[in-house]
Amino acid sequence: MADINTINKDFADLFNQGNELLLEGSSDVMNETRKNAFQDFSKLGIPTRANENYKYTNLIPAFDHPYNVNLRYQNVDVDLNEIFQCDVPELDTNMVLLTNGWYYGNNKELTELPKGVIVCGVQEAAEKYPEIFNAHYGKYAKTDEDGVVALNTALAKDGFFIYVPKGVVIEKPIQVVNLLRSDRDLMATQRNLIVVEENAQAKIIVCDHTLTHHKYLTNSVTEVNVARNAIFDLYTLQNQHLNSVILNSTFIRQESNSNVLSNTISLYGGTIRNNHHVILDEEHCENNTFGMYLMDRDQHVDNFTSIDHAKPNCLSNEHFKGVMDDQASGAFAGRIFVRRDAQQTQAYQSNNNLLLSNDAVINTKPQLVIDADDVKCSHGATVGQMDEDALFYLRARGIDEKEARQMLMFAFAHEIIEKIRVEPLKERIDELVDKRLRGEISKCNTCAIACNH
Amino acid sequence: MAKEEQDKILNEVTESEYKYGFVTDIENDDIGKGLNEDIIRMISAKKKEPKFMLDFRLKAYRHWKTMKMPEWAYLDIPEIDYQDIIYYSTPKQKAKLESMDDVDPEIRATFDKLGIPLDEQKILANVAVDVVMDSSSVKTTFKEALAEKGIIFCSFSEAVQDHPDLIQEYMGTVVPIQDNFFAALNSAVFSDGSFVYIPKGVRCPMELSTYFRINAENTGQFERTLIVCEEESYVSYLEGCTAPMRDENQLHAAIVEIIVKDNSEVKYSTVQNWYPGDKNGKGGIYNFVTKRGICEGVNSKLMWAQVETGSAVTWKYPSTILKGDGSSSEFYSVAVTNNHQQADTGTKMIHIGNNTKSTIISKGISAGKSNNSYRGLVKVAKNCEGARNFSQCDSLLLGDKCGAHTFPYLEIGNQSAKVEHEATTSKIGEDQIFYCNQRGINTEDAIGLIVNGYAKEVINKMPMEFAVEAQKLLQISLEGSVG
Numbered sequence: 001m002a003d004i005n006t007i008n009k010d011f012a013d014l015f016n017q018g019n020e021l022l023l024e025g026s027s028d029v030m031n032e033t034r035k036n037a038f039q040d041f042s043k044l045g046i047p048t049r050a051n052e053n054y055k056y057t058n059l060i061p062a063f064d065h066p067y068n069v070n071l072r073y074q075n076v077d078v079d080l081n082e083i084f085q086c087d088v089p090e091l092d093t094n095m096v097l098l099t100n101g102w103y104y105g106n107n108k109e110l111t112e113l114p115k116g117v118i119v120c121g122v123q124e125a126a127e128k129y130p131e132i133f134n135a136h137y138g139k140y141a142k143t144d145e146d147g148v149v150a151l152n153t154a155l156a157k158d159g160f161f162i163y164v165p166k167g168v169v170i171e172k173p174i175q176v177v178n179l180l181r182s183d184r185d186l187m188a189t190q191r192n193l194i195v196v197e198e199n200a201q202a203k204i205i206v207c208d209h210t211l212t213h214h215k216y217l218t219n220s221v222t223e224v225n226v227a228r229n230a231i232f233d234l235y236t237l238q239n240q241h242l243n244s245v246i247l248n249s250t251f252i253r254q255e256s257n258s259n260v261l262s263n264t265i266s267l268y269g270g271t272i273r274n275n276h277h278v279i280l281d282e283e284h285c286e287n288n289t290f291g292m293y294l295m296d297r298d299q300h301v302d303n304f305t306s307i308d309h310a311k312p313n314c315l316s317n318e319h320f321k322g323v324m325d326d327q328a329s330g331a332f333a334g335r336i337f338v339r340r341d342a343q344q345t346q347a348y349q350s351n352n353n354l355l356l357s358n359d360a361v362i363n364t365k366p367q368l369v370i371d372a373d374d375v376k377c378s379h380g381a382t383v384g385q386m387d388e389d390a391l392f393y394l395r396a397r398g399i400d401e402k403e404a405r406q407m408l409m410f411a412f413a414h415e416i417i418e419k420i421r422v423e424p425l426k427e428r429i430d431e432l433v434d435k436r437l438r439g440e441i442s443k444c445n446t447c448a449i450a451c452n453h
Numbered sequence: 454m455a456k457e458e459q460d461k462i463l464n465e466v467t468e469s470e471y472k473y474g475f476v477t478d479i480e481n482d483d484i485g486k487g488l489n490e491d492i493i494r495m496i497s498a499k500k501k502e503p504k505f506m507l508d509f510r511l512k513a514y515r516h517w518k519t520m521k522m523p524e525w526a527y528l529d530i531p532e533i534d535y536q537d538i539i540y541y542s543t544p545k546q547k548a549k550l551e552s553m554d555d556v557d558p559e560i561r562a563t564f565d566k567l568g569i570p571l572d573e574q575k576i577l578a579n580v581a582v583d584v585v586m587d588s589s590s591v592k593t594t595f596k597e598a599l600a601e602k603g604i605i606f607c608s609f610s611e612a613v614q615d616h617p618d619l620i621q622e623y624m625g626t627v628v629p630i631q632d633n634f635f636a637a638l639n640s641a642v643f644s645d646g647s648f649v650y651i652p653k654g655v656r657c658p659m660e661l662s663t664y665f666r667i668n669a670e671n672t673g674q675f676e677r678t679l680i681v682c683e684e685e686s687y688v689s690y691l692e693g694c695t696a697p698m699r700d701e702n703q704l705h706a707a708i709v710e711i712i713v714k715d716n717s718e719v720k721y722s723t724v725q726n727w728y729p730g731d732k733n734g735k736g737g738i739y740n741f742v743t744k745r746g747i748c749e750g751v752n753s754k755l756m757w758a759q760v761e762t763g764s765a766v767t768w769k770y771p772s773t774i775l776k777g778d779g780s781s782s783e784f785y786s787v788a789v790t791n792n793h794q795q796a797d798t799g800t801k802m803i804h805i806g807n808n809t810k811s812t813i814i815s816k817g818i819s820a821g822k823s824n825n826s827y828r829g830l831v832k833v834a835k836n837c838e839g840a841r842n843f844s845q846c847d848s849l850l851l852g853d854k855c856g857a858h859t860f861p862y863l864e865i866g867n868q869s870a871k872v873e874h875e876a877t878t879s880k881i882g883e884d885q886i887f888y889c890n891q892r893g894i895n896t897e898d899a900i901g902l903i904v905n906g907y908a909k910e911v912i913n914k915m916p917m918e919f920a921v922e923a924q925k926l927l928q929i930s931l932e933g934s935v936g
Binding site for chain 1: 859
């Protein structure tokens with residue numbers, strides 16, 4: 001097994017040798033950010049378990065693999081619009097596809113979007129809308145704290161860009177589907193930017209899919225800025241295969257009176273690490289961060305979150321729930337910061353876990369760092385099994401044990417699902433989770449290429 | 454209530470000076486600053502230790518040299534020059550003293566000021582006190598009464614001389630020298646401490662207590678306590694500390710090891726009130742302590758109760774390894790920080806045996822510009838069936854310049870485990886103060902009342918004499934003359 005220094009050196013070589021390709025097609029701002037990020041990466045490297053923030057996730061096996069890296073857009077030989085169909089019948093969305101981290105070249109035009117809304121690739125946005133792009137790109141994702149984010153910024157070429165102008169309300173959710181399709185093992189770097197202006201409203205659904213069985217590593221960073229009075233929902237649905245690695249970092253900045261809801265649902269994936277950082281940068285913000293993970297076999301999920309109350313009078317709610325079976329391992333870290341003078345803060349955090357087998361492991365770190373006195377903060381974490389009384393109640397009513405257990409598990413998970421504010425999606429995820437808990441491998445698409453994993 | 458008035462009261466409450474600050478003028482016998490193998494050999498020679506002790510110290514020192522001071526704690530510690538510390542200092546003593554009158558009047562005066570009953574009162578109070586003044590044991594009392602039952606309660610150095618087999622068997626088994634930076638340092642240079650041995654089936658008839666006291670300037674105190682409780686026995690041990698006012702930071706790195714065998718029970722209570730530094734954060738003790746007990750036998754029990762009000766920096770995590778089936782452990786803590794004090798304290802509960810139980814109740818109170826963190830670990834090993842833990846960590850904030858932080862770690866590897874953690878952070882409610890005001894209790898009393906009520910759950914777990922002292926300390930730390 002390669003050691004961490006070899007891996008870091010490989011990335012440095014990749015950056016130096018591929019420098020020309022990296023700079024090509026990217027705007028000056030992107031390349032400037034790239035340069036600084038690479039310096040940070042040289043200092044930080046890929047985080048190891050010695051790093052407190054990665055204590056429970058070992059990334060060395062994830063990175064220790066000869067991946068291919070595409071530093072330029074590769075044409076796709078088939079029409080992905082044909083192959084991929086989201087099978088949520090009632091889910092009427094504005095759908096765009098990304099392939100291996102790149103904005104798909106043959107996306108259908110989104111005709112139903114209100115005027116002024118921009119949905120395109122990051123490279124395109126940097127060129128066509130520099131004013132918007134440059135004001136936000138690289139401003140929220142901190143490269144000096146996490147080597148994974150620094151690596152993403154150093155290698156980032158493309159991703160999706162969504163801009164919702166002032167006062168525009170998008171009724172239909174925008175659905176972004178990240179497809180991984182390659183004939184070789186692949187590392188994809190994806191960089192996204194979402195800008196929601198004042199009084200605007202938008203819902204975005206991001207789905208991750210693998211279309212072939214190859215080993216994938218996705219390192220994706222999403223920056224979001226939500227301006228005053230805006231309402232924004234971000235749903236992330238992770239459904240890949242056992243041989244994939246997902247590193248997903250989201251950085252959300254909120255301005256005054258904004259309301260953000262994010263819900264990250266991890267259904268399937270070999271190793272999943274979600275970094276979720278929120279900063280409530282002005283007063284009277286509301287943030288809801290929810291997540292659910294259902295893991296079995298030897299999958300690993302690590303949700304690492306931080307909610308930063310930088311200004312007074314904000315409210316945050318965080319709730320993560322997980323069900324762990326077989327040899328699955330999971331981790332949750334939640335850190336609530338209340339800065340000095342961020343008075344009248346209300347921050348709640350909770351993490352509940354069900355362990356179904358003796359080989360499953362869960363590590364949880366719910367943390368509070370509070371520097372203001374007039375606050376209401378609480379956190380709680382539980383790890384346990386199903387309520388025997390509830391089980392007995394169901395058994396007494398003629399429901400067999402297996403069914404009863406499933407009902408209880410489903411009820412456990414439903415608390416997170418019901419927070420989804422898009423009705424058809426909620427129903428569909430309900431169904432998916434139900435299937436998933438029954439042990440059936442759920443596919444949320446009817447794609448032609450079904451993987452065997 | 455007017456905001457200014459509340460602020461004024463809070464200020465008064467939080468600005469009281471350390472009451473126990475004074476320096477006893479006793480001749481010290483020290484060996485000069487610095488740390489190297491020769492110093493360690495000298496310490497060992499001065500204490501006339503057998504060879505195994507010297508080997509233990511040297512091994513620890515060699516390991517310590519390879520280690521770095523840990524930085525993960527939520528503490529801001531100025532760099533410590535370990536070569537600028539005197540590692541051994543003992544009050545000069547001529548011959549062994551038999552009666553109380555022979556004790557140095559200076560020392561006696563010191564303890565009188567502290568209110569320690571080192572005379573007949575003690576007999577009435579039924580407390581055996583093994584006083585550690587700086588590094589050497591000055592006087593051990595009640596030894597005979599305890600000896601009758603077969604209990605050994607003496608200073609660590611005496612135990613090394615008189616019971617080398619027991620020391621050799623148990624020392625370093627719970628906190629190995631490689632454990633952490635400060636444990637290694639202590640193992641290399643520890644000066645003295647206490648040793649308790651409770652034989653099989655014996656219930657210790659009285660509460661054992663030791664007063665530690667840092668005295669000589671620039672002397673790090675490195676005590677080491679070892680408690681061994683054989684099967685079906687019981688002991689309650691009290692540890693209390695006060696230190697005189699000093700400007701230079703003093704380093705304190707102690708080790709406590711507790712071994713609890715089948716069906717026995719140990720209660721370990723601490724009141725820590727070392728000099729916390731002045732209002733501007735100058736001076737104060739650095740307190741880096743490794744305390745760990747192992748519930749080795751079935752149904753064994755270990756309880757930690759602590760009131761932490763002193764020290765400029767506290768870095769302390771009394772832990773329990775629950776190895777025996779059915780063993781249980783409880784941790785009760787009140788940590789108060791004021792002015793520029795910093796505390797990073799908590800506990801570790803390692804569940805290994807089946808049906809083990811642990812309870813953690815931690816109350817943090819921060820005032821002034823202080824930072825108070827709870828850091829705790831609950832670990833359930835893979836093959837540990839039926840583990841149960843409940844943790845509650847509450848923080849109370851007095852003033853808007855202080856911080857209260859919670860860093861719990863829950864590592865669960867078995868499905869039958871039931872683990873709960875909850876924490877809240879709040880300030881004293883204006884409605885609570887209003888309620889008291891309405892009933893004729895003035896605001897200053899009300900704050901005292903609320904703080905004491907808040908800490909009651911923990912203080913109640915302490916032995917009577919200690920509970921009284923602990924309450925006094927809380928008042929001194931926070932309430933000053935307000936009472």
